[in-house]
Amino acid sequence: xxxxxxxxxxxxxxxxxxxxxxxxxxxxxxxILGRNGAGKSTTLKTIMGLLPLKSGKIVFxxxxxxxxxxxxxxxxxxxxxxxxxxxxSLTVRENLEIAxxxxxxxAPEWTMERVLDLFxxxxxxxxxxxxxxxxxxxxxxxxxxxxxxxxxLLILDExxxxxxxxIVKLIHDKLQDLKAAGLPMIIVEQNFGFATxxxxxxxxxxxxxxxxxxxxxxxxxxxxxxxxxxxx
Amino acid sequence: MFRHNALRCTVLxxxxxxxxxxxxxxxxxGLEILTEILILAILVLALDIAAGFGGMxxxxxxxxxxxxxxxxxxxxxxxxxxxxxxxxxxLALTGGCAWVIGAICARSHGIYFIMAxxxxxxxxxxYVFEAPVFGGDDGLGGIARLDLSLxxxxxxxxxxxxxxxxxxxxAVYGASVLILRSGLGRSLAGVMHNEQRMRALGLxxxxxxxxxxxxxxxxxxxxxxLAAQHVMxxxxxxxxxxxxxxxxxxxxxxxxxxxxxxxxxxxxxxxxKHELSALTPHWHLVVGVIxxxxxxxxxxxxxxxxxxxxxxxxxRRAAKAVRKQKTKEVLSDA
Numbered sequence: 001x002x003x004x005x006x007x008x009x010x011x012x013x014x015x016x017x018x019x020x021x022x023x024x025x026x027x028x029x030x031x032i033l034g035r036n037g038a039g040k041s042t043t044l045k046t047i048m049g050l051l052p053l054k055s056g057k058i059v060f061x062x063x064x065x066x067x068x069x070x071x072x073x074x075x076x077x078x079x080x081x082x083x084x085x086x087x088x089s090l091t092v093r094e095n096l097e098i099a100x101x102x103x104x105x106x107a108p109e110w111t112m113e114r115v116l117d118l119f120x121x122x123x124x125x126x127x128x129x130x131x132x133x134x135x136x137x138x139x140x141x142x143x144x145x146x147x148x149x150x151x152x153l154l155i156l157d158e159x160x161x162x163x164x165x166x167i168v169k170l171i172h173d174k175l176q177d178l179k180a181a182g183l184p185m186i187i188v189e190q191n192f193g194f195a196t197x198x199x200x201x202x203x204x205x206x207x208x209x210x211x212x213x214x215x216x217x218x219x220x221x222x223x224x225x226x227x228x229x230x231x232x
Numbered sequence: 233m234f235r236h237n238a239l240r241c242t243v244l245x246x247x248x249x250x251x252x253x254x255x256x257x258x259x260x261x262g263l264e265i266l267t268e269i270l271i272l273a274i275l276v277l278a279l280d281i282a283a284g285f286g287g288m289x290x291x292x293x294x295x296x297x298x299x300x301x302x303x304x305x306x307x308x309x310x311x312x313x314x315x316x317x318x319x320x321x322x323l324a325l326t327g328g329c330a331w332v333i334g335a336i337c338a339r340s341h342g343i344y345f346i347m348a349x350x351x352x353x354x355x356x357x358x359y360v361f362e363a364p365v366f367g368g369d370d371g372l373g374g375i376a377r378l379d380l381s382l383x384x385x386x387x388x389x390x391x392x393x394x395x396x397x398x399x400x401x402x403a404v405y406g407a408s409v410l411i412l413r414s415g416l417g418r419s420l421a422g423v424m425h426n427e428q429r430m431r432a433l434g435l436x437x438x439x440x441x442x443x444x445x446x447x448x449x450x451x452x453x454x455x456x457x458l459a460a461q462h463v464m465x466x467x468x469x470x471x472x473x474x475x476x477x478x479x480x481x482x483x484x485x486x487x488x489x490x491x492x493x494x495x496x497x498x499x500x501x502x503x504x505k506h507e508l509s510a511l512t513p514h515w516h517l518v519v520g521v522i523x524x525x526x527x528x529x530x531x532x533x534x535x536x537x538x539x540x541x542x543x544x545x546x547x548r549r550a551a552k553a554v555r556k557q558k559t560k561e562v563l564s565d566a
Contacts, residue, residue, distance in 0.1 A: 097415070
């Protein structure tokens with residue numbers, strides 16, 4: 001579904017990715033794991049066109065991916081960033097409507113009602129401002145906003161960052177529901193247990209390259225790889 | 233995003249009541265000052281939409297006002313179009329020019345955006361100043377006001393014209409609120425907070441900026457049309473960058489990104505100008521000192537300061553109520 005071949009990217013003159021290759025498959029969840037600074041978030045930002053692709057190829061559904069973020073979004077990829085980026089001066093409803101009105105179409109798979117069924121907490125906070133939400137509610141809103149883009153691939157960067165364990169479990173359950181509904185996802189995550197219990201496939205990134213590729217069961221069983229590449 | 237609250241509604245009502253009272257009771261000189269305030273208020277509302285809500289600090293809004301004024305003057309006085317048609321055409325032209333400027337400048341930010349808009353403004357100024365069709369330095373005269381005799385209103389009367397400008401300002405304020413609350417306004421709020429995020433949400437950021445700048449320019453053009461009708465004469469000075477600079481001073485003085493603040497700023501600025509210029513020819517110095525004081529106070533202009541005081545009072549009241557409640561609970565437990 002999404003294939004990265006030998007991509008090189010980074011911030012200005014600082015190169016972070018050195019020929020990274022990976023593949024996300026239709027209907028499956030791919031977790032990208034790795035230590036801090038390995039290049040996980042850089043990979044997602046490069047896919048989304050938020051960082052320039054210096055070399056290599058990114059192919060989405062058989063076609064080279066667009067290089068402008070808005071074209072990538074229009075091609076069917078929704079991105080939920082680590083920082084969540086909730087617009088503080090807009091209410092929950094307005095934050096959702098920004099995505100819903102743009103990607104609603106004639107018969108959208110994800111509607112406001114369906115999103116609120118998935119995250120009932122947001123329904124109770126519709127008229128609250130973005131800054132009045134807890135971290136967990138902000139994460140729910142960020143995921144809900146991504147879903148309203150009716151994506152064919154959902155990309156999440158550190159969805160459990162800074163959240164209480166009970167909220168982490170809630171987010172896990174919701175993402176499990178999305179997986180059961182057949183939505184392909186790529187998740188970048190520091191929480192090994194969270195990522196491997198959700199993912200089908202795992203890619204471990206180290207120093208800007210894919211250093212380990214396999215299934216979630218395999219990485220759970222491979223203690224040497226965990227120790228070498230993840231410090232678990 | 234723009235929202236009304238009790239304070240904003242109160243200030244708005246007070247301003248409207250004061251303007252209406254002045255329009256109904258003032259003599260000729262008072263009416264002229266009121267009309268000047270109302271036209272400046274329309275211009276600064278336009279600038280506040282672009283700069284306060286979109287982060288597009290423009291130094292060409294004076295020029296856009298001038299384009300509206302000249303377009304109306306040429307089309308009505310020289311091309312012989314009826315004033316309403318000339319007015320509609322002038323607004324469309326100004327909106328179109330502003331959209332193009334917005335589309336070109338949308339990819340730049342901060343100081344570069346300001347400089348790019350300044351360059352467009354100066355280009356317009358130079359062209360109007362040098363082209364014989366615009367009357368050069370002499371300007372153009374003989375500009376007619378709208379004919380509302382069908383509804384029994386004679387706009388050649390100062391009082392009627394002031395009331396007309398007040399009605400137009402009310403309509404512009406309402407339209408500005410609608411724009412800021414629309415999908416376009418929401419997108420603009422998103423762009424203002426995080427352009428990159430909006431791009432990742434599939435938004436064509438330059439288009440949003442151009443659309444908002446176009447609408448803002450159209451409102452500035454409307455201020456120009458009214459200015460031309462008010463004085464019945466226009467000169468290239470209307471397009472000068474100092475007009476844009478003055479409008480920016482008024483917006484900052486009143487309160488950037490509040491819509492109500494610029495209205496307060498327009499009234500304060502024109503009144504200060506007239507009162508101080510009667511005392512000293514160096515009134516700009518005094519206005520400058522006031523502006524520096526406002527900026528250094530870190531409040532968002534006069535209205536921002538009022539809002540901060542109001543907010544602080546409300547917080548103190550809420551804290552007092554909580555303390556009272558807690559004391560009651562402790563006493564009842566005891």
